[in-house]
Amino acid sequence: MLKAYKMNKAEFMLVNALRNGKYIQGFEALRLKTTSNKYKYCCLGVACNVLYNNPHWTLDEKSYWIGNNNSKLTKEITKKLQWNDSEGKLSIKSINGMPLNLAMLNDSREFTFDQIADIIQAGLILHKGDKYESY
DSSP: OOOOOOOOHHHHHHHHHHHSSOSEEOOSSSEEEOTTSOEEEOHHHHHHHHHSSSOOOEEOSSEEEBTTBSSSOOHHHHHHHTBSSTTOEEEEEOTTSOEEEHHHHHHTTOOOHHHHHHHHHTTOBOBTTOOOOOO
């Protein structure tokens, strides 16, 4: 019998934020500003916005950065989530055997925030100390 996955506090906060409807999904950057002065976030950008007490977003030509990156989690956020890497690597591979991560799923435009939240809630993200299963 499978044991139910129990999310850590940071994952719980992220899943709630992904599902609450407050965030507009964006692609290929943590955070982007729209022409109507609203912000779009990738799922990892939502994590940064929710898990930093007061995130300091730095703007370049069109996207926002946290630390020195505009597409991955910082070490601090990765540690809070207890994930194995800064892109949310999944414990499963694609049909063709390629590794998958949350950044790829978000940027493919085929996964909604709700579906990404389902993946996190199901415990399919590799956590610190987890081993990647080989097939």
